[in-house]
Amino acid sequence: MDIAIRLFAMFRDRVGRRSLSVAFEPGVQPTAIDVLTRLERDYPRLDGLTTGDGEITATVTVLYNGRLVDRNAPADVVLEDGDELALSPPLTGG
């Protein structure tokens, strides 16, 4: 199964791409924390910027199909084939 990743601002700069896909073995149901951990492994410039102690760090806003992922409970978000995670820096409101 494939999870779509959309990257904004510095996350795009660090990865060097606007979007990418993360593949998991068939039958695996990854959580948001699994996907973020995989991203940090594959892209060292993201190391420590998205997760820590099972939570989402204060340096990133994570959207699951456009909906905000609770930074204290990313393991509660179980993704399916074709779902999307978007990563943005925290949003300061204009």
Next chain:
Amino acid sequence: MTVTELPSVYGGEILHVHLEAGTIERESVEPEYARKFLGGNGFAAAQVHEHVPPEASAFDPENVVVFAVGPMNATAFQSTSRGVVGFISPMTDGFFDSTFGGTFPRAQKTTGFEAIVLHGTAAKPSYVHVTENGATVVPAPDLEGKGTYETCEAIREREEGDDVHVIATGPAGENLVRYACLLHKGRDREGVAGRGGSGAVLGSKNVKAVAVSEGSFEPEVADEAELRQLAVGRMKPLLEETEMLQEYGTSGLVNPVNRMGKLGQRNNQSEQADPEAAERISGETLKTEYVTEDTTCANCAVRCGKHVTVESEGITEAKIPEFESLFGTATMQEVYDIKRVMKANDLCDRLGMDTISWGVTVAFARECYDQGLIEADASPHLEFGDADGLVELARQSAHREGVGDLLAEGSFEIARQLGDGAHRYLHGVKGLEFAAHSPRGLKGMSIGYATSTRGGSHHDTRPTPQYDGNHAETTDGTAVFAARSQNFTTLGDSLTQCRFVSEGGWGKEINDRYRAAIAAATGWDLTVADVEAIGERIYTLERQINVERGVADRESDTLPHRVMNEPIPDGPAEGMYCPPEELDAMLETYYEYRGWDETGRPTPTALDRLGLREFVS
């Protein structure tokens, strides 16, 4: 607590300029006045309340324009470099304060005048030149019709000094376009007092600009070492939390907010653009293709300002469109031609118009045109998606040409003139068009906008905590959050600290860090509750001004038809809106928390608690 000495961070005086006679008065800032109203926003509200009779309209000579700075300007407390313009607004007919950055406020601080209050109307087109010795009203008919940047440069040349800092109206202000703004061309970056129509009020006074020559006053902090230590301790979180602003400015919000499905499109008929369309107007595209340099206000490490160059549009080193401007002039229009959008924004800056109110007004007119409420032959530029028309409408609005004469009145007045259900397409409250943050998709904005003293302002209740999941999709505790956020922004605007620096470095609500910093600067003995009360006191005074003017009550604390009756049609936030019964329940809680009665008036008990009884009639 009674205070008997004015802290040495204050310059100590308020300068009154009487425009007809060209005379001045110097008023001492009383210690207790400073303790109650702090500075900036607080001084502006107190001056407007004292000098403008409730029956005076925005364009009457009795209206004043107040330029106020904060007590901690030019101290180690970061980014207190903003200025506040206070006045009765031609958009809302209520109190309005509009803030701006750059170098003008720092220069004003060095004159020792914490506030400059312009009274009456000048006999001839003029500008006001302020020095530490007072002010001169300088006739300048030759500046009529000039743009904002041009005016700033002309006055700097005339006054012969690099130490002269100018804020100016454009043709829109002279033509009384209701949402005309003021633009300050600082040494490095621009500052725009964008919202509420400050440029129109200055225009009504026959004043083209205000210039300030740097003086010799330097604030003395009560405990310099303590304040410096506090500020140093906040640098790391400040720089970490504002990284996107440093790299992209506020335009970096376009893509993620659009992805949330909370970015108004086509006059807010929907709230999500095709991702590729959003990409074309995003901060990422602007940075990659058009940004030429970072710019900054005085005493700021964030450097959120950017300049853009678009050779094909004849734009060189122009101010980058902010997120709010991209909402007003791009997504609300269904225009994703970024070059034309930048041209329209640059024109608004040069002609002196608020990009939010102008953009939302044009979007409103385009929907009215679409619905047949504006006649088909009124203008060839009123189709959604017309990028060239957008640019032409900016020029026409500022000069009140053709349909621009109607657009210059703002969407609420247009709706009143059109009748026939046009109000259903409004996107704003109390006469002021909404900023970009969704009143349907963010519950805190629903109640925050509805109760805002400024109308559709995103600097009363803040969206920032809501984008992190707090009070965005629940009404639980949201009314109290909105009220406390209003106290927070009012305190920040009275300190004149940049909101981004407050939120990123010092905290998104009033806390002990702010208390400690104010105490170190002033020497006052304060609790956190005392500091919260300062914000609440000033916000309540603003409300009281509006109550006395007859523009603030339960009936006006509302939301427009679409927000209360039409759920977001699609996207991740599909189904969200704020039905009337939901707003009613939040209002009840809000009034109770504030100590206001069921009609929305501050009660005598609340006014007594805040020490405001002697300030109100």
